[in-house]
Amino acid sequence: MRANPDARGLLEIAATTFRADVLPHVAPEARFAALMVANALEIAERELKGLDAAGHSMLGALSLLYGEDADDALSGEDLRKRVEALQHRLCIEIAAGDFDNEGQDVLMDSLEAIVEARLGISNPKALG
Amino acid sequence: MHVVKASDQSPPSLLSGDNRVRLEQWLAAQADASRVTVTEDGRLGGGAISLNLAVTLDVDGGPLTGRHACVLRAEGGGRISASIGKLREFVVLRAAFAAGVMAPEPLLGCDDPAVLGHDFYIMRRAEGLGAGHAVTRSEVAQPELARELGRQLGLLHRITPETEGLDRLGEAPDCPAQETLAQFRRWFGELARRDPVIAWGLRWLEVNAPLPGAVVLCHRDFRTGNYLVKDGALTAILDWEFSGFSDPMEDLGWFCARSWRFRRPDREAGGIADRADFYAGYEETSGRRVDPARVAYWETAAYLRWAAIAVEQGLRHSSGAERSLELALTGRMLPEIEMDMLRHLRAIGGMAVDSVASGAVEKVA
Structure with a gap:
């Protein structure tokens, strides 16, 4: 049985409360640590909420190169494994020189989309 | 870096009890003084890798007689692959200071573990x-x-x-670019087969590596x-x-990398x-x-180097070697660093693959 609120719900309210009610009252010498705590809570919150969506974005980015359709049905562990397998394949091809002379534009688009998906979780502000 | 950061844990008892006495005796012997008193003024920031302690030395006798505001810099919790030992750092600082570089004046360095347990040196604050x-x-x-x-x-x-x-x-490297590439491959290890952005960065460095020049x-x-x-x-x-020792353009590429522009990414220096x-x-x-082409090459290397350091910092936390939220969050900076590298590669796109290396060689020759 799932408890209510679940981990995601708890993290969300903890992060919001921390930022609104705790951070403003933190002494200057603890402010840096407090900001790091807020940052960590928010990353964890985004990861719990958005990991599958990021996985689908990465799959979509890799399909630019491999033409595999971004299987919307995949989720959780299966999705993660598919993304990892395609990323591994891409690493091998890059190292073998497959993109040295052609295909760099598509590769760059794909790499940017992969990083954007991960940035959406770790630091959306840097998406600029 | 000389800012007290809350992230710094309470200082390990580097100067407690016997340590202080041993340090004072060692300093007196080194400085030809009859007596040296060390007063601790608090820990300074920048301590992710090293431990920086603000100290005041009161020296009686000898060439250093008088009061000196100093920093005692000791080996921190865990050295990372890129860092050199404190004694080597002392030697570098001495050479830089002697060459007229505005580095803090290094006063004394110590590699005798009997004094504080760690290598350390003392420089002016x-x-x-x-x-x-x-x-x-x-x-x-x-x-x-x-x-x-x-x-x-x-x-x-x-x-x-x-x-x-x-x-x-x-030894100075014969070919800094090749040495750096080999070092990066070691540092990234298996990650280069899992993260295509890292794989592309490494490949780019390999294909575009400039011929050796000044070191x-x-x-x-x-x-x-x-x-x-x-x-x-x-x-x-x-x-x-x-x-x-390395290619001089490495320092220029590092200085101009987006990662260190903080509030003003538009100001490239x-x-x-x-x-x-x-x-x-x-x-x-x-x-x-x-040589702008060579600087661009080393700027790509800068992102990879910073990425490798961030990954290593994250692992220092995750492995349990040194539990720290700051290290953990540094590990999560990887995508941001990779995005900066991709932006850089886009920006220099016109001279990507083949042209950088040949352009750089022509200018050096």
Whole structure:
């Protein structure tokens, strides 16, 4: 049985409360640590909420190169494994020189989309 | 870096009890003094890798007689792959100071574990603001500061592997680009087969590697955040723990990388001014021209180097070697660093693959 609120719900309210009610009252010498705590809570919150969506974005980015359709049905562990397998394949091809002379534009688009998906979780502000 | 950060845990008892007595006796012997008293003024920031303690020395007798505001810099919790030991750092600092670089004056270095347990050295304490966000807060650009930083780097780069007293640094690399690439491959290990952005960065460095040119003493962490500024003027260049012999353009690429522009990514020289200001200062003192293609090469290397360090910092936390939220969050900076690298590769797209290396060679030749 799932408890209510679940981990995601708890993290969300903890992060919001921390930022609104705790951070403003933190002494200057603890402010840096407090900001790091807020940052960590928010990353964890985004990861719990958005990991599958990021996985689908990465799959979509890799399909630019491999033409595999971004299987919307995949989720959780299966999705993660598919993304990892395609990323591994891409690493091998890059190292073998497959993109040295052609295909760099598509590769760059794909790499940017992969990083954007991960940035959406770790630091959306840097998406600029 | 000389800012007290809350992230620093309470100082380990580096100077408690017997340690202080041993340190004072050692200092007195080294300084030819009849007595030295050490007063602790608190821990300074920048301690992710090293431990920086503000101390005041009261020296009775000998050439150093008097009161000195100093920093005691000791080996921190865990050395990372890129860092050199404290004694090597001391040697570098001495060479830089002797060459007229605005580095804190190094006074005494110690590699006898019987004194404090760790290698450490003592240097004069410089004043000023260091934090990158503070230094780049200024509404107006700071071209004179950038030019002065360029001049300082130029002075440092006059130091060659033949300079006396640098034996501790080991052999200078024949080909810095190839050595760096091999080092990155070791550092990234398996990640280069899992993360295609890292794989592409490494491949790009391999294909575009310039032929060897000049090899000089490089700071290797010369960037905004690692120098102090007071009333708009440079007071000291800090954090020499990554120093070593390399291609001089490596330091310029590192300085200009987006990662160190803080509030002002539009100001390409360290978030403070244009590249032209920084380059002009460099050319005034270094005795060589800036090679923009080579700088671009080393800027790509800068992102990979910073990525490798971030990954390693994250692992220091995750492995349990050193539990720390700051290290954990540094590990999560990887995508941001990778995005900066991709932006850089896009920006120099016109000279990607083949053209960088040949262009650089022509200019060097």
